[in-house]
Amino acid sequence: MDKKDLTITGNNLALLTDLYELTMAASYFHHKMFAPATFSLFIRDYPPNRGYFVSAGLDDVLDFLESFSYSKEDIDFLQGRELFKQDFLDFLSHLCFTGEVRAIEEGRLFFKDEPVLEITAPIIEAQLVETYVINAINLQVSIATKASRCVHASEGRRLVDFSLRRTQGTDAGLKVARSSYLAGFAGTSNVMAGMKYGIPIFGTMAHSYITSFNEEIDAFRSYAETFPKNTVLLIDTYDTVSGAQKAAAVGREMLARGERLTGVRLDSGDMAALSKEVRAVLRGAGLGDVMIFASGGFDEYKIARAIEKAAEIDAFGVGTKMGVAADAPYTDMAYKLVKYNGQPVLKLSSGKKTLVDEKQVFRSRNEGKLTGDTIALRTERLGGEPMLRRVMGSGKRLEPPETLPGIRERFQKEFAMLDGRYKRLDNPAHLPIALSAGLRELQEQVIHQVKEKELGES
C-alpha cells in the first residue's frame, strides 16, 4: 500500500508555516540573497527528569522536503494578503527544496546542544522549511523519549499505546503510535497507525460494552463467543474482584469448549493490590496463565511504583500521559542559522546563545557503554563514531526510507549502551558532552567579532 494514500502529514504542507518565514523569504529575494545557508536543529536544554533524547521524526521531514511545493491555491491565498510582490510569488510557485540534509538517524540517542539535523540549502529554501521541521521532530523526539522511559520502567513487561483518544489531535495520534513503537512498545490500539506504519494493533473492550448488557457476565460470555481466540475481559466496571470471579467462570466455560481466555484488564483502583487478588482468583480457578493487563493513568512513574509493589501485572496499556508526554510536553528545540555564504554566524541573545558553523558529533564508547560525545566542526576528524550522516542531497533522499522494525532494533541496541544512571526516572545523570577545540576556538573568534562590530567592544 502506498503510504501517501493515507498520510495526513505528507502533502501540501508548505503553508503550514509561520508567516515570518515567508516575509523573510520575500526580503531575501528582494535583496537577491540566494547563497547557501546552514541551519542546525538542536535542543537547548533537558526538560525535567530527562538526560537524553531519542531521535525520531526524520522520515516525515524527508517526505516533506521531497514534496515541498506551493500549489496554485497557496499562491492565490498569499496574493490575497497584499504583502508580497508578484515576482516573489512567481518565484515561490516554482520553488522546490534542492538542499542537503545531514542527520542523526532515527532510533539513536542524542543530547542537549547536539545538532540532530542540519540543513544546507539556498537560504530561502532552508528558511521556509523551518516551522514544519521543528514541528515534526520536536513532537516525535518528545514522545519517543517519554516512551523509552516507560519501556525502561516496565522491566520487560509488554506495553501498548492506548493514547489516541487524548493525543493532541489526529496527526499526533499517528506519530505517537509510531514513536512509542520505535522506542520499544509492543504495539498500539490505533488502527490507522497499524495500517500506515505496520505496527501491531491491540484491542479489548470498554465499559460501554459491559454496561450495554443486562449483566456483566452476559457481556463476558458474549465477547468470548465473538472472539474465542482473543478475549481480554474488562473487569472493573462494577467491582474488580467480583468481575474477576465472573471472568474466571467464563474462562472455565471456555476451557470446557477447548478455548482459552487470553486475559483480564484492570482499569481503576489500587491496581497493584487488586492485581494480586485477581491473580489469586484466576489461579484458584485453574487459570494461572491468564494474562493480567492494566490501564488507567500509567506512565513511567506509575509503572515503576506498581512493579515496586510486586504488582501481578503482565502488560500495561499506556495512554494519555505518554501520548502527550505530560511531564515534558515539548522540548526547547531550535533551528538556528549557523553559516551563511561561507561565514559562520551566531546569536548572543540572553540564555539562547547558539554554536556557530556546520557541525559533527563524535560518540565514544568503552566496553559497550557510551562514555561521552564531542560536538565538533564538520571539518574536524576526531575519535569516536561520527553521528550525523548525509541523508539527502540535491533535495532527494540518498537511500530509500528505513523500515520501522529496523529503527526499533537500532534504538534497542543504542539504549542498551546507555548506563542506568542516565536512565533514572528522577534526576538522571547527564552524559558528558564536550565541545571540540576547533569549535571552541571558532566560537570565541566569532563572538569577539560580533561584539566588536555590533556593540563596539574590542
Next chain:
Amino acid sequence: MDKKDLTITGNNLALLTDLYELTMAASYFHHKMFAPATFSLFIRDYPPNRGYFVSAGLDDVLDFLESFSYSKEDIDFLQGRELFKQDFLDFLSHLCFTGEVRAIEEGRLFFKDEPVLEITAPIIEAQLVETYVINAINLQVSIATKASRCVHASEGRRLVDFSLRRTQGTDAGLKVARSSYLAGFAGTSNVMAGMKYGIPIFGTMAHSYITSFNEEIDAFRSYAETFPKNTVLLIDTYDTVSGAQKAAAVGREMLARGERLTGVRLDSGDMAALSKEVRAVLRGAGLGDVMIFASGGFDEYKIARAIEKAAEIDAFGVGTKMGVAADAPYTDMAYKLVKYNGQPVLKLSSGKKTLVDEKQVFRSRNEGKLTGDTIALRTERLGGEPMLRRVMGSGKRLEPPETLPGIRERFQKEFAMLDGRYKRLDNPAHLPIALSAGLRELQEQVIHQVKEKELGES
C-alpha cells in the same frame, strides 16, 4: 474556497480509532444489538488551576460524523487482520452515522461532570465514533481554555498565537490557531490556519534574518525596504538595548521617507525591565508610538508577572506553553454509555463513577453574572437556560456550520459573565454545579439495582 480541500482532519478518518471500538462493534453485530444508545461526553475533574472549560471542537466532530464511512482500503485492511467475519465487514462497508447530537455550543463555558455533548444512535455507530470525538474535543477544549486564561491575564493587550513550531503535530497546529482565536487571540502566525479558518495572520522576522546580514542595522534597513508598511524589528539578537538604538535609527530613516516603523520585538532576557529601556530609547528618538511586541516563553503566568511589573509591552506572541497547554496538556474527558435500549446505565469503577441517562444542563444568572448550573435529566424542565442544543439529527447537521467570528463573540459575552474569582490563574473558585432531584433519584435507583444484581447487595 472549499474547506474540505485543505483539511487534514476531515476525510477518511474512520480508522483513526482504537481497535476495541471495532471488536466491540463486531460483538454487538454478532449478537444483533442494534438498539439506540446514548453516550455522554464530559470531563471528570478540573486540571490544576482550572475552574471552567471553554467548549470548542464541535464543528470538527460534526464534519467527521457527516462524512463517516469506511473506504475499500479500510475494509481490506481490517479483513487482513483475521479478526472479523465477512458479514460484519460487509455491514461496515455500508455504514454511515445516522444519529442525533446534542451539544453545548462552541464558545460557551462548561464545567466538570457536565455533558458537553451527547450522541444518540444505534449502539454500533455511537460506539465507533468515540475515539475521534474525544480526540477532537479534548484538545480544543484544553487549548481554548488555556488561551482564555492568557487573554484574561493580558488585560486587553493583543495576543498572537506563535505556537505552530512546537504544537504536538500538524493537526494540533491548526486546531490551536482556531481555538486560541475563538478564545480572544487577535490572530496567529500559522499561514494555513489563516487560509483554512480565515484567521488574521501575523509575522515579523527570526534571528536567522538578522544573522544572515553582515551587520544588524543592515538587516533592519533591508527589511524596512521590503515591507515599508509593515516592519516589526527583532532587536535581541546581540543585545536588546543596542538593538533598540539601531531600530530607532532605522525608524527615523523611515520617518524621513514618510514611512512608519510598526514595532520592535523582544525575545529574551528580563523583558519587563528591557521593555522600559526600549520604550525610553524609542521615545528619545521621537518614536513613542512604535509598538513593543514581546515573545519567548509567555503563558498566562508570565504575562501576568510582566504586567505586574508594569512592562511596556503592547502585544505578546504566545507560543509553546499555550500551544500544548503545558500545565494541563489533557483533560480527564470521557465518553460513557448512559442509556441503552431505553434503560439508564452507569459504571461504578473506583473514582470513575458516571451519571446515568440522557441529560440537560440548566444555567442560572443573576445581574449578568453566572450563579451556577444544574445537571438534570433530559426530560426535566428547570429554571435557567438549557445548554445542550440539538445540532444533528439523522446524521445531518440541523444548521450550517457557524462562523468563527460568531463563536468568538459568543465566548466574549459568556466569559464576561463569569466572575473574576472563577478566572483566577491560581486556585480559582469553582462555580456551584448541582444535580437535579430527578437525576439524583434515578442515579440512586440504578446504583441500587446494579449493586443488587452484580454484587448481591440488597
